[in-house]
Amino acid sequence: MKPNLNEHVLDTLSKSNHLNHLKQLQAYLTTLGHAHTHFYAFKLIRFCTLTLSNPTYARLIFDHIPSLNTHLFTAMITAYAAHPATHPSALSLFRHMLRSQPPRPNHFIFPHALKTCPESCAAESLHAQIVKSGFHEYPVVQTALVDSYSKVSGGLGNAKKVFDEMSDRSVVSFTAMVSGFARVGDVESAVRVFGEMLDRDVPSWNALIAGCTQNGAFTQGIELFRRMVFECNRPNGVTVVCALSACGHMGMLQLGRWIHGYVYKNGLAFDSFVLNALVDMYGKCGSLGKARKVFEMNPEKGLTSWNSMINCFALHGQSDSAIAIFEQMVEGGGGVRPDEVTFVGLLNACTHGGLVEKGYWYFEMMVQEYGIEPQIEHYGCLIDLLGRAGRFDEAMDVVKGMSMEPDEVVWGSLLNGCKVHGRTDLAEFAAKKLIEIDPHNGGYRIMLANVYGELGKWDEVRNVWRTLKQQKSYKVPGCSWIEVDDQVHQFYSLDKSNPKTEDLYIVLESLVGFRNEVMGEP
C-alpha cells in the first residue's frame, strides 16, 4: 500500500540531512501541486533551518509561496536568527512584514526577531512595536526583551526595567537577568537576583556559575558548583565546562579529576566542549599526558580543541610538541583553519623554547598565509621573543611598526629582555613607558628604580622611591598555588610564612641552577 503524502514527507525529512533529498521532495510535491501549501512549505523551511543550517535555501522556498502567513514569517525569521551573519536579513524581513498588510505579527514572532538585534536602538524599536501590538504583557515576550536588552551594549538598564515591571517572572526570566548582570561583570547583582529565585533549574545555576568563571571569580564559581551538586541539581555539559575552566585557573586537579569521572558516568564524554575543557584543565594543572589522552580521544576535533592542546604545550615550554600539534592541525585537521588564538599559543611556544627564527616565521605565516591581522597579544609574544634573544633593534622596529599603541605587556616584555641582556639604557625607556601607562602601579616604579640602581644613578633611585612612598602604591604581591594531596598551597612573592620555606628555596635554587646550566646562562 502506498503511504500517504504526509507520512512520506515527514519520513523523508526525518531521515535525511542532505539538500538533494530536499530538492527531490520539493520536485515531487510540485508535481502533486502541494509544494507551496502552508503545511509543506513550513516543514521544508524548518528542515533547512534545523537540519541543513541553510537559510539561503529556506528563503528560496519562502519567496515562492504565493500567500504568506504569520507562521511562515516566523519560520523564516527563525532561520535567519540561527546565524549571526543573517541577523540583518531577519530584521529587514521583519520590517517588511510590519510594513505590509496582512499577515500581522503575533506574540510568537517577537522573541525570534528580538534575538537578532545588534544594538540597543534596534531592541527599543521592536519594544515600541510590541507595545503597539499589545503584546507587552506576555511573559515570554517580556523575557525575550530582558534577554535581548541585556545582550546589547548599554541595554542593561532597559533589561532591568522590563524585568522589574514583570508581574509574572519565571525561572527563565530570572536566568536572563542573572546572565545580564554577569555579562557586564556585575557578579554581585547576579548573585543577588539568583538569591531571589524561588525555583532554580540547571540553566539558572549555569548562568551564575558561568558568570563567576567568566569574570575571574573562580573560587566563587567552584563553591556554587559544589552547592549545586549538594542540592541535587545534576550538572550538565555546560556546568561541567564552566567548573573545569575554574579548576584549571585554580590548579584544582583533584576536583578536575572528580568532574572527569562525572563526565564519564553521565554520558557527557561525547560533548566536544566538555572534552576541550578537560584538555585545558589537565594542561593548566600540569597533567600534560592526561590532556593529550583526552585530546586524542576526541573524534571531532574543532578549532578550540587544537588551540587548547597547543596552549597546554606552550604553557609548559614544550615548544616542539606545540609545533607538532600545529602541523598536524594544518595538514590533517579536517579543514580546521588556525585563528588568532592558535598563533598566540604557537608564538608563546616559540618564546618559551627560545625559537626566535621560528617565532618570526610563524608571525609572518599568520599575516601572509592566513591573512590574520596581528593583535596586541601577537606583538607581545614577538617582542618577548626578540627581547629574550637580545635583538633589540628588531624589537624596537616591531614596536614602531605596530598599528596600535603598545600596552604594558609589550613594554614589560621588552624590559624583561633588557634585564637579561644588561641593556639598561633601553630598560629605562621601557620602564618609563610602563609608568606612563599605569602611573599608580608601584611595581613599575620599583623596576625603574632597579634600572637606575644598575646605572648608578642614585639620585634618580631616591626620587623614584620618594614618589613611591608618597603614592603608597605598592604592588599587590604576585601569587601562585599548587595542589598536593587534596590541599592547596599558596605562595606570595617574598612570603616566607610556609614552614618549609627554607627547603623550598633550596630546591628552587637547584632548579634555577640546572636551568641556567642547560640554557648556558651564568
Place this chain on the structure above:
DNA sequence: TTAGGGTTAG
C-alpha cells in the same frame, strides 16, 4: 512555533 546557560590567549 514562543523565553534563559558553555571551552582556548602574554
